[in-house]
Amino acid sequence: MKIGIVGSGYVGTTVAACLADFGHDVINVDVDESVVRQLNDGESPITEPGLDGLLDRHAGESLWATTDYDDLANVDVIFLALPTPANDDGSIDTAVVEAGAGSLGAVLADVEGYPTVVVKSTVVPGTTEDVVGPILERESGLRVGTDFGLATNPEFLREGSAVEDFQHPDKLVFGTTDDRALEALEAVYAPLLDDDVPVVRTGLREAEMIKYANNAFLAAKISLINELGNICKEYDVDAYEVADAIGLDARIGGAFLRSGVGWGGSCFPKDVAALVAAARERGYDPELLQAAIDVNDRQPQRMLDLLDRHVDVEGERVAVLGLAFKPHTDDVRNSRAIPIIEGLLERGADVVAYDPNRGATEAMRERFPEVEYLASASPTLSGASAALVVTDWPEFADLDLEFDLLSGDVVVDGRRIVERREGLTYEGLTW
Ligand SMILES: NC(=O)C1=CN([C@@H]2O[C@H](COP(=O)(O)OP(=O)(O)OC[C@H]3O[C@@H](n4cnc5c(N)ncnc54)[C@H](O)[C@@H]3O)[C@@H](O)[C@H]2O)C=CC1
Numbered sequence: 001m002k003i004g005i006v007g008s009g010y011v012g013t014t015v016a017a018c019l020a021d022f023g024h025d026v027i028n029v030d031v032d033e034s035v036v037r038q039l040n041d042g043e044s045p046i047t048e049p050g051l052d053g054l055l056d057r058h059a060g061e062s063l064w065a066t067t068d069y070d071d072l073a074n075v076d077v078i079f080l081a082l083p084t085p086a087n088d089d090g091s092i093d094t095a096v097v098e099a100g101a102g103s104l105g106a107v108l109a110d111v112e113g114y115p116t117v118v119v120k121s122t123v124v125p126g127t128t129e130d131v132v133g134p135i136l137e138r139e140s141g142l143r144v145g146t147d148f149g150l151a152t153n154p155e156f157l158r159e160g161s162a163v164e165d166f167q168h169p170d171k172l173v174f175g176t177t178d179d180r181a182l183e184a185l186e187a188v189y190a191p192l193l194d195d196d197v198p199v200v201r202t203g204l205r206e207a208e209m210i211k212y213a214n215n216a217f218l219a220a221k222i223s224l225i226n227e228l229g230n231i232c233k234e235y236d237v238d239a240y241e242v243a244d245a246i247g248l249d250a251r252i253g254g255a256f257l258r259s260g261v262g263w264g265g266s267c268f269p270k271d272v273a274a275l276v277a278a279a280r281e282r283g284y285d286p287e288l289l290q291a292a293i294d295v296n297d298r299q300p301q302r303m304l305d306l307l308d309r310h311v312d313v314e315g316e317r318v319a320v321l322g323l324a325f326k327p328h329t330d331d332v333r334n335s336r337a338i339p340i341i342e343g344l345l346e347r348g349a350d351v352v353a354y355d356p357n358r359g360a361t362e363a364m365r366e367r368f369p370e371v372e373y374l375a376s377a378s379p380t381l382s383g384a385s386a387a388l389v390v391t392d393w394p395e396f397a398d399l400d401l402e403f404d405l406l407s408g409d410v411v412v413d414g415r416r417i418v419e420r421r422e423g424l425t426y427e428g429l430t431w
């Protein structure tokens with residue numbers, strides 16, 4: 001099949017490379033010329049394990065990128081993988097999706113046959129039908145269901161394991177209103193259907209809501225284990241032992257029970273906020289989801305409080321290990337390192353930081369130029385009175401004697417990655 005993908009960020013690039021690997025011809029459209037250049041050179045614009053190999057194999061062969069929407073004229077299916085950030089009040093900002101739909105609509109009439117437009121972005125129920133569809137119709141002069149298909153196909157991949165998640169999903173969700181659009185999605189994902197991946201065939205709004213419910217449930221699960229963990233800490237109970245035990249109950253499940261400094265990233269924070277705002281707009285106050293956000297917002301503060309119990313960091317050098325919002329990514333959007341660094345700077349600390357990923361480091365340097373960024377853990381720890389571990393990069397688990405380089409001995413671990421040992425004043429956030 002010939003597939004167009006609008007937007008080439010974390011989702012668009014991963015989906016493009018994986019669909020090319022399924023044997024499709026893929027063309028990516030992005031407004032960012034440097035992203036397009038990189039893709040055409042076979043380089044990944046983002047850090048994702050496995051992506052470089054796929055791009056090596058397919059870029060310039062069955063995978064191309066362009067800034068020109070006109071190049072979509074020959075495709076069968078077009079995915080919109082555009083950002084849906086939050087407005088200041090938490091509600092979804094659909095401006096980029098609307099702009100992308102407008103540009104696509106202007107070329108849709110030139111596409112032969114019955115093209116299917118698929119919203120891949122995370123959008124609140126009704127967006128595909130009430131916002132994207134009408135823009136496409138207005139700009140193209142065509143009719144949904146008569147001249148072109150409209151679908152919602154939310155994405156469940158995680159950053160840091162995006163390729164693996166896309167290739168081996170727990171489920172596929174196809175939101176459609178017409179059979180031809182559904183058949184198009186089935187053809188796109190044929191190799192996964194052959195592998196018996198469960199497929200949820202549903203309506204547009206249901207598919208949109210499934211995505212929010214999925215993220216809200218996972219984010220709330222982490223907040224719940226963080227709340228339980230905070231109580232554990234007060235009673236000298238190890239929250240990880242508790243989590244392991246409750247995770248054995250099949251009704252609870254062991255995944256997403258790692259308590260600590262909380263959830264960050266480009267999705268949980270904005271998606272839970274958007275769902276809360278969408279609910280309130282219809283007159284329903286989602287108290288539990290709001291509490292999940294509140295607990296999450298408090299975890300970095302708890303980490304700083306633990307530090308305050310041991311050291312007055314004013315004028316002191318303090319080491320921050322980990323800047324990316326999770327390991328194996330360069331993404332720092334809503335990283336828990338942000339409130340941690342802000343809190344340290346407010347206290348007058350001299351902050352030094354290290355992340356194994358250069359992209360994450362450079363993104364943070366832009367945000368906090370006053371922080372000193374070092375190339376490995378040892379010089380970062382050297383001479384610092386305390387260390388705060390914010391991201392669970394595997395290499396931090398190997399640190400041991402490096403902590404002897406601290407001028408003090410305090411380690412506050414927000415991810416349970418450092419081994420507790422004699423000679424360190426070790427504080428786990430929930431253990
Ligand atoms: N990042 C993730 O792990 C996941 C994200 N999602 C959802 O997927 C959507 C996309 O997210 P990301 O890939 O993280 O976004 P991103 O911010 O990484 O990438 C978006 C890309 O769109 C491009 N773009 C902006 N305006 C454009 C336009 N008018 N035409 C063409 N390209 C344009 C940008 O230059 C950028 O390369 C969001 O709705 C997000 O919630 C869903 C599942 C996972």
Ligand SMILES: O=C(O)[C@H]1O[C@H](OP(=O)(O)OP(=O)(O)OC[C@H]2O[C@@H](n3ccc(=O)[nH]c3=O)[C@H](O)[C@@H]2O)[C@H](O)[C@@H](O)[C@@H]1O
Nearest residue numbers: 155156157158159222256257258262263264265267325326
């Ligand atoms: O909609 C999205 O964009 C994506 O959001 C999350 O994926 P992602 O944010 O990439 O990464 P996660 O592994 O979910 O981690 C999110 C945050 O939760 C934290 N986390 C995760 C698991 C856990 O047990 N504890 C915990 O604190 C991580 O450190 C990280 O800050 C979802 O897991 C994906 O299914 C979804 O597609």
